[in-house]
Amino acid sequence: MMKTKAVRLYGKADLRLEEFELPEIKDNEILAKVVCDSLCMSSFKASNQGADHKRVPQNVDQHPVIIGHEFAGELLEVGSKWAGQFKEGDKFSIQPALNYKEGPVGILSAPGYSYHHIGGDATYVVIPNEVMELGCLLPYKGEGFYPASLSEPLSCVIGAMHANYHTVPGSYVHNMEIVDGGKMALLAGVGPMGLAAINYVLHRKDRKPSLLVVTDIDQDRLDRAATLYTPDFAVSQGIELKYINTSKMKDPEKELKEISGNEGYNDVFVFAPVAPVIKQADAILGFDGCLNFFAGPSNPNFEASLNFYNVHYAYTHVVGTSGGNTDDMKEALDVMSKGLDPAGLVTHIGGMNAVIDATLSLPNIPGGKKLIYNHVEMPLTAISDFKKIGENNAVYCLLAEVCERNNGLWSVEAEELLLANAKALNY
Known part of the structure; x- marks a missing residue:
């Protein structure tokens, strides 16, 4: 056994x-x-x-x-x-x-x-x-x-893109998918799943928006996203990418709609279960627009207002997605093999000993995904803290050097280094 x-x-x-x-x-x-x-x-x-x-x-x-x-x-x-x-x-x-x-x-x-x-x-x-x-x-x-x-979380945003739908006026045909060449907004979009969505949209080959607006109220997270997935790279993929801090706007709904040319957005994704964000998403939708409520709430009685006049007369669609199916995971693995x-x-690395506290405290731990290596004993540690800890620990020092060479990100090289030297962490 x-x-x-x-x-x-x-x-x-x-x-x-x-x-x-x-x-x-x-x-x-x-x-x-x-x-x-x-x-x-x-x-x-x-x-x-x-x-x-x-x-x-x-x-x-x-x-x-x-x-x-x-x-x-x-x-x-x-x-x-x-x-x-x-x-x-x-x-x-x-x-x-x-x-x-x-x-x-x-x-x-x-x-x-x-x-x-x-x-x-x-x-x-x-x-x-x-x-x-x-x-x-x-x-x-x-x-x-x-x-x-990470193919599972990536598959979730892939599934979300595939689940959006639009209609053909005068018919009952539903065209599944985001609008190719359309306008897209990711609200509260620089958390872990929002970053995955940005990454996927920028690397997708079969269809993509012409305009991608990503909003949040945390400037540090917006700045980090902009360094990882740059507007310049987006331009090379035929996409105009804008990162917007809505807390600095006097009238976010009006100003976000103006960015779309006052037409509204074809596809809007909500990455936080916050009622005002859902209301904002509804307000910036264009004709035949699709609102995808991605972030599942913990509260079974969670509610938010929605303009039902637009549901009737402007063909507003609402979908909710959380996970991807097997085909979405296969697509995730395939797109990663092609450069994603x-x-x-x-943002954090830890060992099996860190799982319980990290899981129960997850909403209160800043940053993105917490990656656990199951055969390692290591406190949950932010990648950004490797250098400081490395002043007194050789393994963390080496990890910091590898991550710094990779724009501050985790990598296969860092993973191999950790697994080879886990017993020497001596935390």
Whole structure:
């Protein structure tokens, strides 16, 4: 049997780091090593809601589940059923939204929420048969592991773009997708998922807006986004990109609409569950515009006003998306193989020992994605702090040098350095 160390959920805000034995794999299962997992706000919600969460089993207090669903690793042992399709040593990512009607909690079953032996915050896991049956075990052939871990959040914004729709006047045909050559706005758009959306829009080849406006009220985050995804690069891709601090505008709705040429925006994405932001999004929509409410609220009674006159007469559309499907994850892995580096999402690195505190405190930790290396012991550390800590620690000093060469970002080189020297961190 294989021992694993994992963070398991027992109930509301009850996470425990434990070591236990995994069962021997069946012929239709796969044993895997998890290298890294990126922490997600969805895990924060599940950890705080416990059995009240739709994906968490009712008996979680007696049969705890492993949390984490944005993970990547390496296959160690492949059951005979899958030996012709997968092999030992393959790198992988997993689509957690299985939509499997016979799972532990029904159709919403998902690794990271519903399973006893698979989740992202574990050193080793048993991948159940349904993951392979549903095509949700996805090979990753790129360098390193963290891009595969981040393919899940990237797939969420890919799915959001695909979910928007527009109509043909006089017909009942819905054209799925953003408007090619249209005007797009990302509101509260420089958090982790907003950055992923910017990155994807700028690297997309099949369709893209002519104008992309990204708003927020945090100037530091806007400035960082502008250095990662520059207006000059956007121009090279045929896109006019503007970063706007709406807290400095007297009348944000009026001024944002003026930037669009007073036509309004074809596609508006809301990345924060804040009622005034939703109202602002509604106000800047153009005719036949689509508002995508991406940021799922924790409050089941969350409400915001919407102009229903425009729903009727201006063909306003409203959709809500949160996750991508398997095809979206495949697209994420493909676009990364063609040059998209998701490292701009990551601002903190940590080890398995940091998972519990980081997950339960996630909304209060500034920055972007928190990337966990499961076989490492390391406090959750901002990449920007590596240099200071490196004054007294050789490993952090080396990590700081590598990240500085990469515009302050994480990289495959930094990942390899950390994994090779983890035992010498001496924090």
